[in-house]
Amino acid sequence: MSRRLKRQIGRVLFVLLMVAIAIYTVFPFAWAIITSLKSGSALFTASPLPIPPAWDNYVATFRDRPFGRNILNSVIVSGSVVALSLALGLSAAYALGRASFRGRGFLLATILAVSMFPQVAVLSGLFELIRWLGLYNNLLSLVFSYLIFTLPFTVWVLTTFMKELPKELEEAAMMDGASPFIVLIRVFLPIMGPAMATTGLLAFIAAWNEFLFALTFTLTDEMRTVPVAIALISGASSFELPWGRIMAASVIVTVPLILLVLVFQRRIVAGLTAGAVKG
Amino acid sequence: MVTRGPVGLSAVAQDRRRAAFWFLLPMVVAVLLVAGWPLFRTAWFSLTDARLDEAAPGAFVGVENYALLLRDPEWWNAVRNTLVFAIVSVTIETVLGMIIALALNEKMRGRGALRAAMLIPWAIPTVVSAQMWGWMLHDQAGVVNAALLGLGLIDQPIAWTADPDLALWAVVAVDVWKTTPFMALLILAALQLLPGEIYEAAEIDGLGPVGRFFRITLPLIRPALMVAIIFRALDALRVFDLMYVLSGNSAATASMSVYARQQLVEFQDLGFGSAAAMGLFAIVAICTVLLVTLGRVRLGGAEDAR
Known part of the structure; x- marks a missing residue:
């Protein structure tokens, strides 16, 4: 009892x-x-x-500030950097995952190291490069600089997925005389679809949430991305922050993310663990 | 790596190796351009007196910036803040994450919903979580003070983010809220790979739940756990958004990243700011080596085993 x-x-x-x-x-x-x-x-x-x-609060967020523009900026930057990372990442993962050559382990280790090093460490060098390219206060500066964290991550995860595919997959096509590029596009691209969706989604969230580069490489309100816009909402004085509006803006940018995450939750967990646990 | 397999395949393998170079090239160029070159330039700037607001390239000053940095009490304050933040938050996140993961590993109703809920803090932008908590911890109108006052636990409102003694802990609290779910999900993934038979055997041997956890579960998930801890620790050492949004450049919470960016962008001191950035880089590198050695983790170990 x-x-x-x-x-x-x-x-x-x-x-x-x-x-x-x-x-x-x-x-x-x-x-x-x-x-x-x-x-x-x-x-x-x-x-x-x-x-x-x-x-x-919702009305004021869009009326008094270029918040619509900020959202568009974030969509453009995150979308472009994800597309670019996936293209470069898939190509690299094909080489790293399907061919064995000297220096492969070193290359993978370097990529892992880049994905972990502090963004501040490259800030001044990037600043100089971006000014030299004439990209200061331009969304392209963010597309470019975000590659530093989206690209290593994409390469790493896609390589993990690529290695798990059976060896026979491309051998038949290769014996038929198809070039590696054709094999990548015709054989691997379709199979890697789900893996690329997962990786792309995670990279998108990382780019969408980035703050340090966006704060440093843009200057005007029209060029800000969403996190910077939300961080810089201010009132008449620093003691009178318009909390209602800050929360409205926060809700607007977070609800789509949460919906995405809930819809793709299985994939996301799989992607996170492929990136970390198996790594 | 030695070529394997029959002779017929080695032609294919060689073809592949040649092709591999071209497939890797764009990625390698991109990484060199966006990471390698800027890192090299930052290292170079740290040895000059260059300024952001002057077009003239700075003059070489040797290690003067580093000498200044090592004598600056605010730098050491930032180092201390960052280390305290990293150690405390990662420790709490690991313990809490473990508890949540063990709970989520039990079969029960509503498990899926709870696991989905765990993804919410993870997906919310750091800036947004900082603002949300800044509002909840507001001294006059915050819901945390209202609740504590209502329960009679405190007599007067507490200025969580403005009080220098409390601000760093407020930052830790926000980070714990935001990243514990990530930790829990990673640990959960490791737990779900464990075979059930081990536990049946342990039950026969008469091990209690606590014994089972320390004797079986923990040793088995240790590799995955160490990787998760290292990822989190390196992330915590470069923390910037949370401090910047919750308390600006305030010395009470300034992390190394906040300090370096302030020197670089606000004071326009490219040389000195770069030295601070390299200081952070060095500390992160040392911590990585320490964690990897002490944790006996082989990052990319799966690679060599093939």
Whole structure:
């Protein structure tokens, strides 16, 4: 009897733990949504629900600042850098995953090292390069500089996936005299589709969230990406931050990300573990 | 690596090797351009007195910038902040992540939903999480103070992000919230690879749940766990967004990245800022070597085993 009771108590504690974890992970974002729907003095009451919801924060975000433009900038930058990384990454992964040559291990180790080194360490060198190319305060500077973290990651994960494919796959095509390029496009591109979608999605999220380069290489409000725009929203004085608007902007850029992540959650977990655990 | 297989295939293998060069070239050029060259230039700038606001290339000054850096108490403050932040946050994230992963590994209803919820903090941009928590920790209107006051745990509101003694812990709290799920998911993936038979054998041997965890689970997932810890630690050492958004350039929380960028961009001191950046680079390199050696991890070890 007491053993059963002990078991029951254990179960209840376990469920409580799960509930606590769920609240801990979800509450801050839920609170951001609630705050974004309050306006004026309602903001400074800790009332749990905004009734009726006020939409002025959302309206003001787009009216007073070029926030639409900021979103477009983020989409352009992240989209371009992902496309570029996938193209370069697939080509490199084909070589690294399917051929054996001297220096391959060294190359992979270098790529891993680049993906882990601090962005600040290349900041001044990149700054000089970007100014020299005339790309300062230009979205291209971000597309270029973001390669430093999206490309190594893409190469690493795609190589992992590429190695797992059976050897016979391209040998038949090669014996038929197809060039390596044809083999890559006709044989591997279709099979690598899901892996590329996963990798691309993870690289997209990383680029979408990047802050340091975007803050340093752009100057005007029109050229800002979303994270910088949100970080730099300010009020009349630093003591009067327009929290309602900050939360509205935060919700706008986060909801699509969360939807993406929830739809592709299996793929994302697979991609994360391919990048880290198997690495 | 030696060519394997029958003679008939080696022609193909050789073809492949030649082709491999051309397939690798674009990626290698891109990495050299975006990482190699800028890193080299940063190292060079750190030995000059170049300034960002002057077109003239700086004059060579030897290690003067480094000498200044080592004597600057604010630099050492930034080093201390970064190390404290990295050690505390990664430790908490590992322990909490382990607990959550073990819980999620149990078969139960709602497990899928909870695992999906775990991805939310991970997907939220760091800047957004910093702002969200900045608002929750607001001294006057923050929900955290309201809750603590309501429960009677504190008498007056606490200025979490403005109080120099608390600000760094506020930053740690935000980081723990944001990255524990990532840790938990990586550990969970490792746990799910463990065969169930081992546990059955352990049950027969009379090991309790705690014994099972320390004697079986932990040693088996250690390699995966160490890789996750190293990734997180290196990420934590270069932290920038959280501090910058939560408390600006305030010395109470300034990390090495914040310090280096401030010298470089705000004070326009290209030479000195680059020296600070190289200082950070050196510390990250040392930590990597230490972690890899102490953790006995072979990064890319799977490569050589083939």
